[in-house]
Amino acid sequence: MDPLYMANSLFRRRRFEDCVQVCTEILEANPYDQAAWFLKLRSLTEQTYVDEVDMDEEGIAEAFLDDTAIADVARPGTSLKGPPGTTSRGLSQGIRPVSQSGRPLSGFVRPGTQGGRPGTMEQALRTARTAMTARPVTSASGRHVRLGTASMLTEPGGPFVDVSKLNMSKYSQRPALAKALFEYLFHHENNVRAALDLAALATEACQFGDWWWKIQLGKCYYRLGMYRDAESQFKSSLKHFSTIDMFLYLGKVYVKLDQPLSALDYYKRGLEKFPNNTSLLIAIARIHEGLNDLDSAVEYYRQVLKYDSTCVEAIACIGTHHFYNDQPEIALRFYRRLLQVGVYNAELFTNLGLCCFYAQQYDMAISCLLRGLQLSPNDDNTADVWYNIGHITLAVGSVSLAYQCFKLALTSNNSHAEAYNNLGVIEWRRGRGEQAMTCFQSSASISPHLYQPHYNLAAASEKTGNLHSSYSCVKKSLEVFPEHLDSAELMKQLQQHFAAL
Amino acid sequence: MSDIADTGREGEPDRSGERKSSSSGSSGVPKMAEGRIVRGTRPHDIAVHERKNWLIHLHYIRKDFETCKVLIGEMLQETEGMCEYAIYVLGLIKRQEGEISDSLELFQRAVTLNPNSSAAVKQVARSLFLLGRHKSALEAYNEALSLSPQEWEILHNMGVCCIYLKDYDQAVERLSEAVSLSPQSQSYVQLGRVHLLRGDLHKATEVYKTAVDHNPDSPELLTTLGLLYMELGETKKAFEALGSALTFDPSNARAILAAGAMIQDHGDYDVALSKYRVAAAVSPESPQLWNNIGMCLYGKGKHVAAISCLKRATYLAPFEWKILYNLGLVHLSLHHFASAYHFLRAAVGLYPQSGQLFMLLAVALAHWRMTMRIPCKVIRTALTP
Structure with a gap:
């Protein structure tokens, strides 16, 4: 069989490694065989191809040294940064717990949106529930660099294309080859600057008339952190032609620039061209969630489910929403659907267990939680499961069992702030004030984004008469959750003490 | 407040005559000219240490703490920390900013400057009190009492x-x-x-x-009085007190809750619910409120809504056995005996002293078609106190 035909067939069957091997053999025989060279380029690229549209990880460096955002103090509802505690619509913190950034807990953990943008370096480094940080130091150290090194390994005889010796202007004249080469440079070599050179030359060669090159230019600018340039490239390519990707890219740029409303605007324009596209709908829902507007987010997730009934993210988010809205039975249906879709992990079983419990199906609840414990892959997860079991035992009325559960949660994960807090409450009920205070204190120091330990500490100090520390604690509690009535009342009382002569 | 006003006024010229001789020598004083009309006598005859007390006082009572602090700093530098009033006000400012230990130190300094000032001694005592050192505070107050009985x-x-x-x-x-x-x-x-x-x-x-x-016009006092009357079982008086509390402050959550509970007791559920609606806007996270709403709905026969409200209440306050008791009751009336049993058992776990709880538990078990032996045993536990 003709080896080139063979390679082509392998490529079509997505057996890229074999294809590369065949191509290498052809090229050894004839180094100037352009077809083989092209095919090898393509199959190497396909091996490391990543959809750039996906949400990418936001590292500490990007989040903290962020000079692209326009306003430091944005108007309410126009920024994803949102100061913690501003739950504008939806449920209050008293009902729905918050993540580290003071945002209501989401049903689906995804990069970028989960942490929010930290106000201080300390906040950026610290993560709830863990001693380590959940953020990568910078996103460049994530998948991009790893891909770059992977290319070196696969090439025993040196790199396939020597980037430094490439004659960019020559390749830019040949559109088909240039596109393949660009993708190779961008995805496989991860050499964004060379890719940018090539794209710039190529777009010049076709008199700025090719929308594809403009998108690629935008992608390069985005990767280099030049968001304004990326924005203009995407916009200008949108004039020639519109694809779903373009709207998604533009939205991504605006999220980086902390302009969620513009992102929403573009997503909605995208929806006009491509009605009911699930990627656009999900993107809109994510932004609404980032803006703490949970009701509209759920609305969009529902639309997603209409067109794609297996979308895990949408199912999980709607399930969580129902759970915290006192509808555990409906939440249970969504989580069961997740199980059907094929998700099988500790988190899901814990959620199922909790839903069963609050829907009063006690027998199922216990077995689900047990399964959750079995499946939990690491200590952090085990701690969470034990913590939830503790809640259930509390609701069943056996306080001492709950005490044990929270202790177990702490043995698995020594920095589980919620467990510390609850342990403190139980200790306080048992009349052991000292231990309770210690628990509250450690909880408050581990995760300062929770209002409960601060308030508990304040209330306990007030009871023992140490009004000074009570004042400082209640102040923190109000910072985190300004609408908390009990904190506000305690504050009022203390202020009377302080202002009195 | 009266103390400050007194000390503040010390800077005014009526006292200046006494110290004329002492300060007439200094010539670089006429900084004061801006705020006063200089007529005949020059302003430098005011006692140096208390010269700007009025200005400090003015800024302090306007809560202009930043300016006040700058002024006090200048004053303290000028007088080498001898200005009693400046130290006193700085202490007050520090306290309102929440730095009690600093303010305590300042007040102690004020006391050393003028050991006969009952105001400063009182502030020392107050700082000690705020720091939770009640015994020392009591001693300090005793001292203050000897200065001004x-x-x-x-x-x-x-x-x-x-x-x-x-x-x-x-x-x-x-x-x-x-x-x-x-x-x-x-x-x-x-x-x-x-x-x-x-x-x-x-x-x-x-x-x-x-x-x-x-x-007669303090809603807090009236509400507390009303609650006490409720506790004593004097419903009429309680209602009167709560009613007048609500006329003074229609959105007082405590009063609304109490008044609503009383209306509910009379079986007027719709009125009670409308009261609770006002309270829910103020304090949406109050378990008592959700409990009462739940029981109101139960009274109206809306069982599912009642259960939902009661569940929210127990979500907010997991240690309240009364909510669990109510949940058990609602489930019993719905003939959901297993659920009722679970809630009642949870309530018993939290509060094993109530005979009524055991009674309901026994009822639930009896209806659950179990052998009669277990309910009997439960009832026997209920009967033995």
């Missing part, structure tokens, strides 16, 4: 310290003295608290009644 404030604070030290007899004595000197509502509140801590409801009610006589 017959001051209700000192007596009141002594009483509060005694409460924290759990010396209730002493506290009652001190607070009664304070009340007899000046009928202040806060003293009454503390006095009532002591009686409540001792479990003496009648006396506490008496105290609150006199307090309300003196302050």
